[in-house]
Amino acid sequence: MNIGMDDIFKYAQDIRSRIAEEEMKMGHFNIIITGKTGVGKSTLLNAVFREEIAVTGVGRPVTQRTRMIEKQGVPLRIFDTRGLELGNTAQEAVRNDIFELIDWQLKTKDPDNFIHAIWYCISTTSDRIEEEEIRWINELATQNKHDVPVIVVLTKTLSRKKGLALKSRIEDMNINVRGIVPVLAQPYEVDIADEIKTVPSFGLVELIGMTLQVVPESAKNALINAQGVDMELKGKRARKWLAGFAGTNFAAGFAPFPIADAPILITTEISMLAKLTTIFGIDMDKAMLAAVVSAIVGCSGATVGGRFAVSSLLKLIPGVGTLVGGLINGATAAAFTVALGEAYIAVMMMLAKGELKREDMNEQIFIDSMKDIFRDKLTHAQLPCFG
Numbered sequence: 440m441n442i443g444m445d446d447i448f449k450y451a452q453d454i455r456s457r458i459a460e461e462e463m464k465m466g467h468f469n470i471i472i473t474g475k476t477g478v479g480k481s482t483l484l485n486a487v488f489r490e491e492i493a494v495t496g497v498g499r500p501v502t503q504r505t506r507m508i509e510k511q512g513v514p515l516r517i518f519d520t521r522g523l524e525l526g527n528t529a530q531e532a533v534r535n536d537i538f539e540l541i542d543w544q545l546k547t548k549d550p551d552n553f554i555h556a557i558w559y560c561i562s563t564t565s566d567r568i569e570e571e572e573i574r575w576i577n578e579l580a581t582q583n584k585h586d587v588p589v590i591v592v593l594t595k596t597l598s599r600k601k602g603l604a605l606k607s608r609i610e611d612m613n614i615n616v617r618g619i620v621p622v623l624a625q626p627y628e629v630d631i632a633d634e635i636k637t638v639p640s641f642g643l644v645e646l647i648g649m650t651l652q653v654v655p656e657s658a659k660n661a662l663i664n665a666q667g668v669d670m671e672l673k674g675k676r677a678r679k680w681l682a683g684f685a686g687t688n689f690a691a692g693f694a695p696f697p698i699a700d701a702p703i704l705i706t707t708e709i710s711m712l713a714k715l716t717t718i719f720g721i722d723m724d725k726a727m728l729a730a731v732v733s734a735i736v737g738c739s740g741a742t743v744g745g746r747f748a749v750s751s752l753l754k755l756i757p758g759v760g761t762l763v764g765g766l767i768n769g770a771t772a773a774a775f776t777v778a779l780g781e782a783y784i785a786v787m788m789m790l791a792k793g794e795l796k797r798e799d800m801n802e803q804i805f806i807d808s809m810k811d812i813f814r815d816k817l818t819h820a821q822l823p824c825f826g
């Protein structure tokens with residue numbers, strides 16, 4: 440039996456709907472970012488997160504001096520403060536705001552509202568660090584009621600040496616924060632003897648790694664999804680989830696079913712693709728998902744091979760040979776599903792790294808390379824032994 444593009448779009452639609460459900464379930468990573476105006480908070484946010492959130496995100500005031508920025512489809516809420524550079528009264532107001540915000544979110548009793556981390560930004564370009572500011576950071580770190588971890592971000596670090604020197608000077612001031620990370624969020628251009636040199640950005644992967652260590656488990660998936668600097672982290676998380684998934688879904692007790700009745704994607708596989716997309720944090724629209732499904736069945740024409748394609752793919756799995764009695768058992772289904780998940784992760788990785796452009800996904804070259812990856816994963820699949 441053949442399947443047509445209508446069927447493919449129906450699968451794409453199903454995956455899309457499941458992605459929306461998974462996004463709802465995932466919850467948010469909630470972060471306060473603070474520090475004086477001009478230290479580079481907006482620049483940092485735009486460099487770290489996968490969407491230009493500080494520029495395009497709509498901020499709504501949550502208190503007099505704090506606004507909340509969020510963006511549809513990104514599991515992230517940023518609380519951005521203003522006025523720290525102003526006089527004592529304004530500073531006092533910002534401080535009260537931060538404590539109140541932490542308190543207020545806590546009182547909702549909904550963990551999805553809790554503040555998970557605070558980034559306090561200090562510019563490395565300022566000549567001196569004010570003891571008063573360090574005292575305040577210490578107070579923030581030790582006296583907030585929910586033990587929200589504070590990380591000091593040393594922004595605009597043009598010289599790593601200077602950044603590290605500043606870091607150890609702050610450490611010597613007995614500050615009680617979870618970490619101090621020098622970063623340069625955006626490459627910096629300098630004129631040296633009439634020549635323009637570029638200082639490359641750095642420190643962002645370290646900042647995400649450190650933040651990931653100190654936030655609660657419930658916020659980790661949202662953070663990994665929302666960040667856009669460490670793609671390997673996304674891949675690692677997705678693969679880890681995938682490893683646990685197959686074992687629980689196709690274990691002993693899985694009723695073998697005839698290949699003649701097999702849909703191109705079973706419900707479990709649709710759920711898997713949705714979950715992997717949400718862990719990774721990538722915007723896969725219907726057309727892209729349709730391209731992936733087309734690639735799985737192996738053709739891009741109006742009518743494709745359907746079940747025949749799947750059965751010939753199954754035979755690639757070592758040890759399966761000819762399908763006995765035309766039945767797919769749990770082990771075969773597991774191996775097939777894991778290979779599909781791995782191929783899908785590989786595609787998301789290529790998209791995230793810019794090695795694959797979304798507009799190229801409808802091209803034969805994408806379909807061929809997805810097919811190759813999938814076939815390779817199948818050929819190297821291991822049949823799990825259950826129970």
Ligand SMILES: Nc1nc2c(ncn2[C@@H]2O[C@H](COP(=O)(O)OP(=O)(O)O)[C@@H](O)[C@H]2O)c(=O)[nH]1
Pocket residue numbers: 475476477478479480481482483594595596622623624625626627628
């Ligand atoms: N090249 C470069 N410029 C930066 C960096 N961080 C901040 N800036 C510049 O410093 C200025 C203030 O940054 P901004 O992010 O608006 O600071 P905010 O007030 O704390 O949000 C802007 O002109 C930025 O372009 C950086 O990492 N690299």
Ligand SMILES: [Mg+2]
Pocket residue numbers: 480481482
């Ligand atoms: Mg700003």
